[in-house]
Amino acid sequence: MRPALPEPFYARCIADPPRFAPLEGTHEADLVVVGGGFTGLSAALAAAEAGRSVVLLEAGRLAAGASGRNGGQLHSGQRQDVLWLETHFGYGRALALWRFGEAAKAHVLGLIDRFGIECNLQRGLIHALHKPGLVIEAKEHVEALGDRYSYPVEYLGREETAAALGSRAYFGAIRDPGGAHLDPLRLAHGLARAAVSAGAALHEESAATALSRHGAGPLVRTARGEVRARHVIVATNGRSNGLERATRRRTLGINSYMVATEPLGPLGDTILPGGEGASDSRFVVRYWRKLADGRLTFGGGESNAGRIPSDIRSFVLPHLLDVYPQLKDVGIAHAWGGIVTVTKPRLPFVREIAPQVWAAAGFSGQGVGLAPYVGRLLVERLHGRGGELDLYTRLHIPPLPSSTWMRRALVSLAIWYGRLGD
Numbered sequence: 001m002r003p004a005l006p007e008p009f010y011a012r013c014i015a016d017p018p019r020f021a022p023l024e025g026t027h028e029a030d031l032v033v034v035g036g037g038f039t040g041l042s043a044a045l046a047a048a049e050a051g052r053s054v055v056l057l058e059a060g061r062l063a064a065g066a067s068g069r070n071g072g073q074l075h076s077g078q079r080q081d082v083l084w085l086e087t088h089f090g091y092g093r094a095l096a097l098w099r100f101g102e103a104a105k106a107h108v109l110g111l112i113d114r115f116g117i118e119c120n121l122q123r124g125l126i127h128a129l130h131k132p133g134l135v136i137e138a139k140e141h142v143e144a145l146g147d148r149y150s151y152p153v154e155y156l157g158r159e160e161t162a163a164a165l166g167s168r169a170y171f172g173a174i175r176d177p178g179g180a181h182l183d184p185l186r187l188a189h190g191l192a193r194a195a196v197s198a199g200a201a202l203h204e205e206s207a208a209t210a211l212s213r214h215g216a217g218p219l220v221r222t223a224r225g226e227v228r229a230r231h232v233i234v235a236t237n238g239r240s241n242g243l244e245r246a247t248r249r250r251t252l253g254i255n256s257y258m259v260a261t262e263p264l265g266p267l268g269d270t271i272l273p274g275g276e277g278a279s280d281s282r283f284v285v286r287y288w289r290k291l292a293d294g295r296l297t298f299g300g301g302e303s304n305a306g307r308i309p310s311d312i313r314s315f316v317l318p319h320l321l322d323v324y325p326q327l328k329d330v331g332i333a334h335a336w337g338g339i340v341t342v343t344k345p346r347l348p349f350v351r352e353i354a355p356q357v358w359a360a361a362g363f364s365g366q367g368v369g370l371a372p373y374v375g376r377l378l379v380e381r382l383h384g385r386g387g388e389l390d391l392y393t394r395l396h397i398p399p400l401p402s403s404t405w406m407r408r409a410l411v412s413l414a415i416w417y418g419r420l421g422d
């Protein structure tokens with residue numbers, strides 16, 4: 001059994017999280033959504049707003065996985081930058097993928113605005129360069145975005161970066177005023193409330209245990225009930241516990257760890273003074289942002305999905321102090337972790353995995369922006385629309401070893417190799 005990760009700090013800050021009863025009995029629906037994260041909640045909302053009957057099944061609590069545990073950064077474009085996309089796919093396809101990512105970002109911002117979701121949204125992201133050898137490529141990236149993608153970002157020199165971050169650990173940065181950061185758990189709860197208001201039926205503690213056929217459509221069973229449906233969307237991010245294996249074969253889970261400090265007080269005035277969130281260029285990426293009460297949330301350090309440090313605080317703290325040594329005496333209020341699900345090319349795996357059954361997984365750290373949009377497009381695809389999704393369904397996402405020990409060994413090897421590169 002995989003070790004349990006502590007709950008995220010975000011959960012401690014919410015006094016009235018929504019609660020939903022387990023599924024009981026036999027039901028029928030146009031759509032069954034398996035998984036209560038960003039993809040599943042957005043799909044349930046889109047289907048309900050389109051007048052479809054929809055049942056969502058979540059094995060635990062809504063957004064208890066990556067959707068409610070992550071760093072809350074809403075990035076532009078795809079996980080791979082446009083220079084990488086152009087090299088691998090050519091300019092035309094790179095442009096289409098960039099526009100897809102921007103439509104996804106706009107979709108999330110539109111949901112927040114339309115439903116009045118209070119999730120502490122703040123604009124602006126900074127991507128910091130941890131090696132001087134990355135500066136030339138970063139400048140090329142800035143130029144490409146402006147010239148070929150009509151998207152203005154700003155290159156920051158070393159002194160400008162130090163002022164923007166409150167840290168002298170970096171050699172330059174790219175500032176993206178169109179990115180954003182937010183409380184991901186509050187966003188998920190807002191989507192859940194919107195879906196229920198639109199008519200969706202949400203069920204927690206309702207793990208899908210079997211997926212089969214019943215007449216002309218799929219049948220999904222749980223321990224205490226079942227739903228006969230016209231369509232199924234599997235939105236478990238590759239964590240279906242035997243329900244299906246297609247997404248697991250093309251994704252790997254990596255544990256990523258975070259801490260939330262005590263409020264920084266005056267010590268925090270020079271840290272991210274512009275209100276942006278930040279991440280860096282390391283393979284074992286570091287990512288951070290300030291909360292409304294002056295705390296800093298900081299992510300750093302990774303492991304394979306089977307190993308959790310006995311002391312997450314001590315595991316993350318060296319990464320934090322490497323960036324902000326001035327915080328050595330600041331207390332850590334909470335430490336937690338979550339599983340980042342990646343594919344080999346760091347682009348999502350989206351497929352029809354069986355007749356009338358679609359799945360999406362492997363957002364590779366870009367799920368805050370991409371997952372809700374993919375959820376909506378999956379619903380459109382079920383009804384003959386959602387052509388934009390072809391950009392993902394046509395991607396080659398190679399299979400990975402099925403053996404658990406080999407998968408964990410691959411993750412450990414990749415982290416070790418990445419640290420050497422860093």
